[in-house]
Every structure is written in structure tokens, then in C-alpha cells.
Amino acid sequence: MITFMNNSDSEEEPCNERTSLMSAESPPVPSYQDGLQASDTGEAQAHRKRRVGSSHGPNNIAGAEMSGSGVPVRESALDNEEEELTLKYGAKHVIMLFVPVTLCMIVVVATIKSVRFYTEKNGQLIYTPFSEDTPSVGQRLLNSVLNTIVMISVIIVMTVFLVLLYKYRCYKFIHGWLILSSLMLLFLFTYIYLGEVLKTYNVAMDYPTLFIVIWNFGAVGMICIHWKGPLQLQQAYLIMISALMALVFIKYLPEWSAWVILGAISIYDLMAVLCPKGPLRMLVETAQERNEPIFPALIYSSAMMWTVGMAKPVTAARGPSQQTRDAAEDGREHLRSPSHAESQMSETRSPLPTRPVTSLEELEEEERGVKLGLGDFIFYSVLVGKAAATASGDWNTTLACFVAILIGLCLTLLLLAVFKKALPALPISITFGLIFYFSTDNLVRPFMDTLASHQLYI
């Protein structure tokens, strides 16, 4: 349990980082040469990615950048087009995020429904020390609130610790921490998961095969996540580790605590990202000041060209297919912000010397992506998984929570398009999800059951 805890510690930490959406303000690397040197010298520098971002189109970024650097901004003239592009690509961004979130949820729900292991109560994490097997309702409620307080304070401490490390440039330490946690996720949790799935389906597997499978899975995962790899593979690995993490939470968090924690963490997310002294906001701002991308391992990015990464991989960029589509737009945009484009280009080029660079398009691709923290994936999946596990075996509740979360994500992305800065992705979705869970479970279920038993249709 101790090792588990230690590793979970590092797991908790990244969890906090992953909970926000940000507008991508790509920190431009000053020049091509610098970018190259940076990549040569330290992985740390070159591998940082932006935390979360939704890129609306180079126009917006260009506008922001130019105004930031004092260049006379043609923003007013560009505003209209920015907005139009924003809306146009808004839908694409939404779809780009719907697919991975849906996939993650599907994996979690499928596992919960089929593998008994994840719904059995087998002890609790050390982060939730109070048991819920109490005789009275009041006591149980109190215990769950106390559990939540403990969990949230652990998360706050970890986040602050990470921000401090980042501020004082202890990059190696953070590196090592993230590598350790992803190691644990990729090997230990996968081993447990595979074992349970095989048990459920009564499939025998000998140890050598198991070793080879897990070794390959884990090694490729580490490479994809921390170094280079095909985009889709990185995205797939990110989804898988988010699902694994969510499953662990679903198993080890006691019932009422899980719901209270979900609520509390969305409030925390709101405050941490929006308050001026919030740790996540400070992290984002520090990264932007230093023109470094934030830890790539903690963010899912749908359009980044970064395949080199730290810890939790931000699911990297789209393939080159999108580039050709955006080529026309990109070309147009690029004319307006050549310097910005160049810097982006260099940034993209440096960590990916082997990737066939299609210069302008690639940059635009990067700009077009949306980034979502991995913690968001995890907590969405926890909500849907818990709904699947504990809603009296009802699929309607699961479906309702799923739709609610997706709509929340839509709204958040809409707000992101409006505000163009880092936004917490958890609050709206989790609030909708919680409302729909409790209302569907208690109100809709008896109604639908009665209707179904009489075979009435509404």
C-alpha cells in the first residue's frame, strides 16, 4: 500500500494540473537558431508544452501577440474575421475534443459494466481516511465531507509544490516525478487491469506472454508520451492512461465521498484557474512569461505538432491531413504575422527534425488545436463511471450524464472562444453531470421504468 500511495502521490499531482482549458497563446521562440539550440541542450525546455489552449486561429493569437509586443495592432480590423474564424473552427474544436472524451468514457463504462473488480469495495486510498460504513446518515455525510477536505488539501499542496518547483526551475525534479508516475500508470495499473479483464473473461495467459505484452505496451507508451511518436498513438495512450486512472478512482473512492469530491474539485478548479493567485493560473502565466509550453505530459492536445513531451503526454497534434485543409487559411493568416509564424515554425521544427515540415501549414495546425487537461478527462470519466457503477444498473443515468458532460464541454469551449484565455473545464460539465445524475437516478428512472412496464411511449 505504501508504494501504491507514493506513486499515487505523484498521480495526484498531475491530476491537478490537468484541469483546465486554456486559450493557446503560443509562446513564440525568438528565432529558429535559438529553437534549435534549445532542443539540443535540454529536453526540459523544448519539451514543455502549452498547458491547455484552444487555438482559434492564428489571427487571434497573432492579434494577442502583436498587441503584447507593442506592434500597432490591426486588431480592430481583424476582429471580425477573428470572430468568424473562431466560430467556424469552434465546431471543429468541439468535435476534436468530443471524440477522445467519448472514447475515454466508453472504455471506462465498458470496463465497469463487465469487470467486477472495479465495483468491489476493497479498501480505500490513504487520501480518504474516513470510512463510510457508519451506522447513521449524518455520520456518513460528515465522513465524506472530511474525506473531501483531506483529498482537496492534498491536491492543493501538490499543486502548489509543483508550481514552486516550476518557478524555481527545478525542471529535472518535475521531469523525474512525471516520468515515475507515468511509469507506474503504464506498467502497474495496466498489469492489474489486464489481469482483471482476463479473469472476467476466463482467458488464461502465461506469464511470459503477459510480460512481453505489458513490456511492449509500457515501453512504447513511455516513448510516445515522453519522446516522439505518432500523433494518434500518443492520443490513444493518453486516453488509456486517463481511463486507467479514472478506474482507480472509481474503485477506491467511497460512494458519497466520490460525489462530494467531484463537486469540490470543480469548485477548486474554478478558483485555481481564475483567481489571480490561483496556483494553476500562476503556472500558466509563468509558462507564458518564459515562453515555454507547460508540461506536455499533462495535457491532451488535439492539434499540436509536439511529439516530444514530458510526463503525461498532451495528446499531440493532428496528422498532416488537416494541414492541407487549413492551408488556404494559413497562407492568408501567415501573411499577416510572419514573425509569429516563423517563431512557431522554429518551435515546431526543433523537436521534430524527422517530421516532414510543411512550414506554414504545420504552424497553423498547431494553432488550431484545442488542449484539454488530462485531469478533466479523468474526472469526467469518474463521473460517468460512477454513474454506471452505482445507478442501480441503469443505463439511462449513464447516458444522461454522458450527454450532460458533453454539453458542458461545448459550453466551456464556447466560453473559451469568447474569453480567449485559460478556463477551467471542470465546473460546467461536472455541475451538469451531477445534476443530471441525481435527477435521472431519482426522478426519471421510476418514470421510465413505469412507462416501460406498461409499454407506453412518450
Next chain:
Amino acid sequence: AFFWLVSLLLSSLIWFIAVKASDPQDERLQKGLLIFGVMFSVLLQEAFRFLYYKLLRKAIEGLVALSEDGCSPISIQQMAYVAGVGFGLMSGAFSMINLLADALGPGTVGIHGDSQLYFLTSAFMTMVLIFLHTFWGILFFHGCEHRRWWEIAAVVIMHLTVSGLSFCNPLYVGSLVPSYLLMAAAATWAYLLSGGSAQNLRRFLLCKC
């Protein structure tokens, strides 16, 4: 889909309150409450369809204002279709998914004297409802667009009729057959409204072969 879900939520809230406030032993009252719940739910669904129409209208206006050539990338008819499909899918999913999950498990259909065709008829009924929602979406939005209130009223009445017919179950001939007829009528109506005609149809079919 989300709007349908919210309407379902509200209607089940009303029904739930009504049930809790009433005597659970009185069969007739419960049945009456159920009927009331169903009708109310239908009305709420249509109300939410209207609200959704209003929302989409605003969205289209926004898109038109922002677009370069003065027309939005997605037309109101497409939105009507998508809205209908969303409503239909959500309604179908909620009706069928528990059934499907149970169908995977062991059991005998109708062992207590109920109809043995339960699964089959449920599947057909759900299918007809999904189609109907799609067509109703098109009709409804068209009616709202062109201010033809009788179209909207027709949609609401059709919906009420279909739900009411489902009260005939397990006398399936009373519920399935009229529903399918209504669906055919709605289909032709929606097709004609969307700009189709007999000639288009013939050309389409002939071109294919």
C-alpha cells in the same frame, strides 16, 4: 438531445411529485397519473423543441452576421433535421437501452402472461418514434419559420396521438399500425416541405438504376 433530456427531466419531476403526493395503492389513480404524466411530457417535449428552435434561430442570425457572404454555413432546414434526429435518438435511446441490456441476460419473454412479442414490438415502436421525431423536427421548424401555426399544432397533435395510441399496448395492432401510417404521412409531408417532389423522387430512383 440535451433539450429532450431536460424536458424529460422536468416532466418526470412533475410526475414524481404527483405520485408521491398521491395514494400508491389506488390503481386507477396511478394509471390516471401515468396518463397525465405522459401527456404532460409530450407537451413539454414540444415546448422544448420550440425553445430549441428559438436558440437555433439566434445562432443562425449570429452566423449570418459574421459570415462573409451573408448566408450561414448551415441552413435552418439542416438544423431542423439535426434537431429532430437528436430528439429522436435521445428518446429512442432512453426507451430501448435498458431493454437491450436486459435482453442480453437470461430470461423468458412474457413468462407471466404478458405478450411474447415485447422486445420486437418495443423495437418497432422505438424505431417509428425516432423517425417521427425527425420528421416532426422538420415540420415544426418549418411551421415556426413560416409562421404556420397549424403545422405546429399538427405536430403536437400527432405526438399526442402516437403517445396515446401506445396506451393500447399490448394490443399492438392498435398502436403500431396507426403509428406507422402517421409516420408515412409525416414523411411525405416533410419531404414535400423540404423541396422534394414526385419528380425528384423518380429521378433519384431512376438515376440509381
